[in-house]
Amino acid sequence: MSVNMLQIVGVHSIRQGSSATTAELSRKWQASVDDALADSGHAATAGPIRLTVPSYQGVYPKTATRYMRLGPGSADAAEDAPVGEEEEEFILQALAAYAPSAVAEEDDSPMGAQTLGEGRLTPRILRRARAVDRVAGRGVTDRLLWLVREAHGYLRHEETGAAVRAEVRAALAATGARMVIAHSLGSVVFYDMLSRGEVPSRADGSPAAVSLITCGSPLSWLAVRNGVHTAGAPLSVPAGVEWTNLYAPYDPVNRRGGLSHLAVGVTDIEVDNGKLNAHDVHRYLDKPAVTERVAKARYF
Structure with missing residues (x-):
């Protein structure tokens, strides 16, 4: 009996260069998860997976700043x-x-x-x-x-936000992904999509993606205060979505902590990414918590 491919969509952080195409991002994320699965013993349980990371650097505006080097040229x-x-x-x-x-x-x-x-x-x-x-x-x-x-x-720029979300939604619709892995500001993007009801849904109206992993997320200090969420209310995802949040103590972006003090239904997991480059997505992707949830997503 053939085993269906488990489709996963990754939502990358915004700081990407012009060479970060969908093909290149997908290849690198897939390699990290494949290696982690092979090392973890969960590869057979997880079965074949395909990880697609839609690049939206082409729709994100170029801004002349040393803090933002995006897009061709x-x-x-x-x-x-x-x-x-x-x-x-x-x-x-x-x-x-x-x-x-x-x-x-x-x-x-x-x-x-x-x-x-x-x-x-x-x-x-x-x-x-x-x-x-x-x-x-x-x-x-x-x-x-x-x-x-x-x-x-x-x-703060609705046209930009809409274009970014459209790229992610297109990948979700094309792949029928049951799982999403969102890194850094990508977690804000995907949370925004869930809040707006822009994630493809099943016949009963629930999101098609039933497993969410956020990594190195700034949701605890950035999104709540700046338009993605209602200040004072807890963060939450729709019923039926299993939300796991990975955070590293030396990752400055997640403010060295998790989300459970602000979110309902999230499982925080502390991981060791070392002290240097602790925010790097591949240091999150190789963690047992990721492989365990990839294997579990097969049976959701």
Whole structure:
């Protein structure tokens, strides 16, 4: 008797280069999961899988900033684009949500913004970034700012968000995927899709994808406050969707913690990704928690 291919869709983080095509992303994610399955002993239970990671770098706008190098020709973009008032407020709120105690630590002196990085970030942003570094660790905001500026592009520009979601939805519809693995800001994208009812559904109206793994997610501090979710209400996914969230203690994007304190029905699993490059998607994909859920998804 033939075994059906288990279809999985991956939702990548937004920080991708022009070479990150669907074929290349899918190949790399598939290789990581295949290797992990082979090492785990779950390969026979999981059976054949196909992992598709739709690339949306082609629909995401190029922005001239050292924190966002996306799309063909982005290397030829101008130097850092200046931050406007609306984006400045978005960044300030996001950094405050990431490290609330840092706000009281800000240095308001004229020299307080002159020791962080280059580019056209505003003095207010630089002061807050410096304060976050004092609270969260040196260099943390240098890694967060690209995420926050790219999140602004998704969360505050409806045409961009709609185009990104359309690419993911097309992959879900084409593959009939029963499982989704969403990394970093990709978890915000997919959560947004679930909240909007934009995920393909079964005949009974429930989502066709019944297993969700989020990895290195900023949902606890970014999406709740910036348009994806209603502030003050718990995060949740539709009934029938098993949600597992992987977080690494040294991953700065997930704020070194999980989502269970803010979410209903999520299973948090702490994983060891080491101290260097702890946010890397492939360090999450090789974990036993992923292979166990891939094997389980076969029988959902």
